[in-house]
Amino acid sequence: xxxxxxxxxxxxxxxxxxxxxxxxxxxxxxxxxxxxxxxxxxxxxxxxxxxxxxxxxxxxxxxxxxxxxxxxxxxxxxxxxxxxxxxxxxxxxxxxxxxxxxxxxxxxxxxxxxxxxxxxxxxxxxxxxxxxxxxxxxxxxxxxxxxxxxxxxxxxxxxxxxxxxxxxxxxxxxxxxxxxxxxxxxxxxxxxxxxxxxxxxxxxxxxxxxxxxxxxxxxxxxxxxxxxxxxxxxxxxxxxxxxxxxxxxxxxxxxxxxxxxxxxxxxxxxxxxxxxxxxxxxxxxxxxxxxxxxxxxxxxxxxxxxxxxxxxxxxxxxxxxxxxxxxxxxxxxxxxxxxxxxxxxxxxxxxxxxxxxx
Amino acid sequence: xxxxxxxxxxxxxxxxxxxxxxxxxxxxxxxxxxxxxxxxxxxxxxxxxxxxxxxxxxxxxxxxxxxxxxxxxxxxxxxxxxxxxxxxxxxxxxxxxxxxxxxxxxxxxxxxxxxxxxxxxx
Numbered sequence: 001x002x003x004x005x006x007x008x009x010x011x012x013x014x015x016x017x018x019x020x021x022x023x024x025x026x027x028x029x030x031x032x033x034x035x036x037x038x039x040x041x042x043x044x045x046x047x048x049x050x051x052x053x054x055x056x057x058x059x060x061x062x063x064x065x066x067x068x069x070x071x072x073x074x075x076x077x078x079x080x081x082x083x084x085x086x087x088x089x090x091x092x093x094x095x096x097x098x099x100x101x102x103x104x105x106x107x108x109x110x111x112x113x114x115x116x117x118x119x120x121x122x123x124x125x126x127x128x129x130x131x132x133x134x135x136x137x138x139x140x141x142x143x144x145x146x147x148x149x150x151x152x153x154x155x156x157x158x159x160x161x162x163x164x165x166x167x168x169x170x171x172x173x174x175x176x177x178x179x180x181x182x183x184x185x186x187x188x189x190x191x192x193x194x195x196x197x198x199x200x201x202x203x204x205x206x207x208x209x210x211x212x213x214x215x216x217x218x219x220x221x222x223x224x225x226x227x228x229x230x231x232x233x234x235x236x237x238x239x240x241x242x243x244x245x246x247x248x249x250x251x252x253x254x255x256x257x258x259x260x261x262x263x264x265x266x267x268x269x270x271x272x273x274x275x276x277x278x279x280x281x282x283x284x285x286x287x288x289x290x291x292x293x294x295x296x297x298x299x300x301x302x303x304x305x306x307x308x309x310x311x312x313x314x315x316x317x318x319x320x321x322x323x324x325x326x327x328x329x330x331x332x333x334x335x336x337x338x339x340x341x342x343x344x345x346x347x348x349x350x351x352x353x354x355x356x357x358x
Numbered sequence: 359x360x361x362x363x364x365x366x367x368x369x370x371x372x373x374x375x376x377x378x379x380x381x382x383x384x385x386x387x388x389x390x391x392x393x394x395x396x397x398x399x400x401x402x403x404x405x406x407x408x409x410x411x412x413x414x415x416x417x418x419x420x421x422x423x424x425x426x427x428x429x430x431x432x433x434x435x436x437x438x439x440x441x442x443x444x445x446x447x448x449x450x451x452x453x454x455x456x457x458x459x460x461x462x463x464x465x466x467x468x469x470x471x472x473x474x475x476x477x478x479x480x
Contacts, residue, residue, distance in 0.1 A: 054412035057435050121366050128375045135387075142391035142449075148435050156436065183361035 002030055005339075009038050013116045013343040016353035020346070024339055032334040034327055040357040044317050051312040052078055052287055053152055059304075060146050062319065063355040065108060066297045068101035071150045074317075076231070077293035077304040078152050082285070087278040090154035091233050095270050096167065097141060097149050098295075099263040103174075104133040105298035106256045106263075109350050110181065113253065116347045117194045122184055129177050136170045139163065154280025164271055171264045178264075182257050195250040199333040199345040202247060211329040212322040213300020214259065215349050218252035220245045225296040237269040249348045256350075286310050297322055299350045321355035390451040391434040396425055398466045400444040407438035407447060425464045429454050 002025045009017035017038035023031035043062055047055045059074040060067040072094050079086055111126030134144055140163050141147035149155050159167075185191055201209075206219035216223055224241040226234040242258035244251035287308030294303050300322025307316040326349040337345050377384060386392055403425070405418040415431035416438060418424070439447045 050412060053437070054410075057412045057433060061433075119362075121369075122362065125365060125369075131375070139387045139389045142389055142436075143434060146433075148433075156440070180361065180365060184365070188362060 001025075007342060007346075011343070013112070013347055014351070015112070016351070018346075018351060018353045020334075020342075022334070022339070022342065027339045029334045029337050029339065029342060032331050034331065036327075036353065036357055038357070039354050043358045044319065047314055047317050049313075052308070052314050055314060055317065056151055057148060059317075059319075060148060062321075062358055063352050064145055065105045065352065066101060066299060066302075066355065067146045068097050068149065069295055069297045069302065070319075071148065072098055073293050073295045073297075073302055073304045074306070075150045075152050076295070077291050077306045078287060078308075078314075079283075080291035080293060081287035081289050081306060081308050082152075082283055084153060084281060084283055086154055087281060088275045089158075089277045090279045092270050092274050093155045093157075093159055093279065094150055095233055095237065096159070096267055097137070097147055097155075099266045099270075100133055100137045100140070101147070102298045103260060103263045104130050104137065106260050107133065109256060109298075109347075110185065110253070113344070113347050114185075116343050117191070119184075119191065122181065125181055129174060129181070132170060132174060136166055139166060151280065153283040154278070156280070158279045159274070164274070167267060167271060171268055175261070175264055178257070178260050185253055185257060192250065194341075194344065195253060196246075196248060198249045198341055199337055199348065200246070200248040201329065201333055205332065206247065206329065209329040209332055210325050211300070211349075212325040213296070213298070213350070214252050214255040215300065215326050215329055217242060218244050218255045218348075219247040220251075225294050225301045229294045229296075231295060234266070236273065237266050239266060249344055252348045286312055287314065299323060299352055299355070300325060319355075319358060321352065321358075323349065323352045323356045326351070327356070386451045386453060388451055390453075391436060392450050392452045393429060393434075393454050394427060394432060394436075394438065395448050395450045396427065396462075396464050397446050397448070398425065398464050399446070401425060401446045401466045402444060403466055404443065406441050406443065410437040410441040412437065423466045425466055426461055428461050429458060430460050 002023050004021055004023050007020040007022050008014050009019045019035045021033040022029050043058055047058055050058060056071050056075055060071040062070050107126050107130035111123045114122035114126060137147060138144045141149045141157060149157055201219045203220040206216050207221050220243060222241045222243045226239050227241055242255050242262055244254040288310045290307045292305050294301055302322060303320040305318040306314055309315040330349050333345055403418055403420050408416045408418045412435060413431045413433050415428045417426040436449060439449055
């Protein structure tokens with residue numbers, strides 16, 4: 001006989017409200033039913049009252065953790081409507097801020113994940129390193145978490161010589177620290193006991209379920225929008241997709257740790273290739289037509305659809321966020337998992353409910 | 359196993375990563391966007407800052423010659439600072455203090471005196 005128990009919307013491992021109705025047999029999950037809608041704010045409709053420049057700030061506030069990449073993706077989508085040529089320096093600065101964003105998001109996730117399986121000192125260690133990244137981001141952009149650096153036509157702040165030295169210093173100091181925590185996440189006996197073989201998804205299943213981001217790459221699919229989509233700049237920076245073959249929680253953790261190194265490498269390469277010149281081009285007029293832009297957020301691929309109708313307000317803005325794509329995969333992963341492991345499995349998709357519900 | 363033990367043992371001998379907040383306050387970075395500062399000297403009450411403001415935090419009332427900002431609504435996007443034609447607005451790296459008043463009202467001194475009678479004659 002099965003019993004249905006609620007998981008969430010308030011749960012110690014969930015920073016945001018999502019409710020899962022778990023059908024359990026003894027203590028093994030046999031089915032899960034999600035219910036969403038606790039933090040819906042109607043942001044896609046709210047843009048009706050704001051012009052297309054002001055919408056950048058609304059898009060950044062869809063999610064607190066991946067805010068920079070929301071803003072960058074939106075501005076790039078609107079620039080497509082204008083067919084605008086953006087200065088190269090602005091694109092490089094966007095990459096640097098985007099990768100800083102990914103660094104702090106992954107360190108935050110690693111910390112929350114460690115907390116999820118009860119490893120408190122590792123949790124504090126990860127968040128301590130995240131603070132260093134946030135300090136640098138604050139000094140570059142002026143804001144701690146919601147950076148607001150990307151605007152339609154370019155970026156709003158330039159990188160100074162001082163900023164660049166600071167970034168390089170942060171990269172040098174962060175790399176050995178990540179190596180330290182990597183040893184714990186990858187080799188520690190206790191951690192491996194909790195993660196290896198938990199909620200395994202095969203390569204084929206992960207692809208067919210339409211998962212995105214580290215959840216997809218943790219199952220051996222080398223698909224990263226940074227490599228495949230129309231933002232060419234990552235190809236020049238020597239980007240390589242991080243993949244793990246395991247397909248379980250352990251594999252997904254490994255992918256995220258590898259992405260930390262990848263982000264540091266991208267920041268270094270972007271600084272070494274940083275061209276001189278303007279940081280923004282003036283954009284006049286009102287947008288018309290439709291455009292789609294895809295970028296890789298810390299949690300996976302985000303898709304922005306914008307439609308302009310020749311007025312200052314956009315006619316339609318549609319966002320497909322990575323967690324929206326990952327929730328179905330969570331429902332496929334959960335059957336067969338023991339109740340005590342459910343929090344860890346829910347965390348491995350890095351759920352961002354504010355993104356999903358907007 | 360040794361990896362974490364090393365980290366924990368070195369942390370014991372290190373000083374804390376956090377600060378004793380109310381007693382020890384970190385100075386804000388000079389690049390930090392703390393709050394908007396308004397200098398009414400050159401203001402012409404054009405209202406561009408109000409139009410550009412995404413969260414509608416700024417209100418310009420021409421009749422009362424009043425410039426108002428709601429500090430709790432302001433998101434520090436600095437659209438108004440960039441948009442101001444007379445460079446009246448600037449960013450300060452000082453944070454808004456805890457318990458600050460929600461709105462700051464500034465009376466703008468009349469710059470162009472001859473304009474007032476013209477407007478009256480119309």
